[in-house]
Amino acid sequence: MRLSELSARSGVSTATIKYYLREGLLAPGRQLNATTAEYDETHLRRLRLVRALIQVGRVPVASAREVLKHVDDESLGRTIRLGAALWALPQAPDPDEEDPATIAATAEVDRLLRTLGWDAAREIGALSPVHRSLVALVATQIRLGYPCDAETMAPYAELMRQAAARDLDRMETYESDTEMVESAVSSAVLFEPVLRALHRLAQEEESARRYGLG
Amino acid sequence: MRLSELSARSGVSTATIKYYLREGLLAPGRQLNATTAEYDETHLRRLRLVRALIQVGRVPVASAREVLKHVDDESLGRTIRLGAALWALPQAPDPDEEDPATIAATAEVDRLLRTLGWDAAREIGALSPVHRSLVALVATQIRLGYPCDAETMAPYAELMRQAAARDLDRMETYESDTEMVESAVSSAVLFEPVLRALHRLAQEEESARRYGLG
C-alpha cells in the first residue's frame, strides 16, 4: 500500500507518518522508484503500536525510538532484550542521593524486598531504573508525610506479584521472541493503564458500597 | 516565612512559585505590606503537593487547579467531593462511539462488571470518566490485536478490588474530610506510580526466577 493508504487505514495523517519515518519510529517502505514507496501490514501494525505508545502511553518520541530499537534487535537474548526495551521506557526522575527522604526510602524498599524474598530484585538493585524510580516515588510519599513503609507496601507488592505471574503466563503464549518483547512493551504501556482504570473503578465500587452513591 | 524561604525549603524557584500563585494553584500569602507577604507550613505542604501532582503525576497545571479546587471545597459532601477531585484528573481521551473496536470494548467491559457483580460501577456507567477511559483503553488493546476480554481482565480486576479495599481502609484513618480527599488525590497520583513500579519490579523478579538473570 502507498503512504496515503497507510494513512487512511491507520487514521494518522500522512504528514505525521512522514514525521515518524524521519524520526526512525517506522521503517521506510520498499522504494519502488523515486516517488513511490510501498508499505505492508507490518508497517500498519507498527504504526498503530507507535501511536499507542505516544498517545496512550504518553511516551516521548525519543524514548519510543529507543524502546522500538530494542524490540527489533534480534541479536539480543530474550531476557536482555526484554529488559532493554522496558528499561528504555520513561521512569520517574532519579532520586537525589543526598536527600534524607531518599535515604529513608532506600532503606524501606530494601526492607520490603527482604521481607518478600525478592532476591533477584535486590541483586539487580539500583542498576534497574524501575528500582531507582520506586525509591524516588517512596521518597516523595515520605516527603509529603504519607506513610509508605515496608509494612504498608508489602500487601500491595504481593498483589502485584500475582499480577506479574499472570502477565508472564500470558506472554509465554507468544511464539517468537520479537512477538514476546512487543507484547511485553504493549503490556507495560497499554495494559498498565487498563490496570489503573480497573483500580480506580474498584475504588469507586468499594466507596459506593461503603458510603452509598449519594 | 517569605517567598524566598518558601522557595529554599521546597526547592522550587521563586519564579515558579509566583507562576503557581498566578495560576491559582497556591493561595496567596498573608500580605504584610505592599512588598511583603508571609507564608506558613500549609503553603509549604500545598506547594509540595502541587509539585508532586505536576512532576510525578504529570498532571497539567489546568487540571491540577481543578483538582485542588475540589479538595478545598468544604461545602461538598465527602463522596461528591472525592469523586469531583478524582474525576478532574486527566483520563484517557474519550472513545469514538462509532468505532467497532469501541463497541466491542463496551460490551466486554459490561460483561466484566456483570461477572464481578460490580453493580455500582455498572449503574454509574458512562457517567464516570474512569469507566469511559477503561472502554477506550480496552478498545486500543483490541485494535492492536491483544486479547482483552472479560475473562482476561477478571482476575486482574479482583486483584485491584483487593487493593482498593486496602486503599479505603488507609483513607479511613484520616479525621477530616479535607485530609481524606487530599490523601485520595495523593493516592491516585502518587501511590499509583508506586503500584506500577511494584508491578514492574515483580515482573523483573518473576522473569529472573523463570528464565534466570543472564
Add this chain to the structure above:
DNA sequence: CTCCTTGGGAAGTGCCACTATCCAAGCATG
C-alpha cells in the same frame, strides 16, 4: 503535454511549563 498525486525535506505552529526582566516599594546598613 498537462494536471494531479506522491514522497521527501525544511521551516513554521501551537501548546505548555516555566523563566528572565523590569519596576516600584521596602528594609538594612553605614
Add this chain to the structure above:
DNA sequence: CATGCTTGGATAGTGGCACTTCCCAAGGAG
C-alpha cells in the same frame, strides 16, 4: 540620610516537543 540589597507583582520571552504547512521535483493518468 544615602546606598544597595531584597521583595512581590506584572509582562514578555524561552525551550521543548509533537506535529503540520509549504514547497519542490518526479511520476503516472488522461
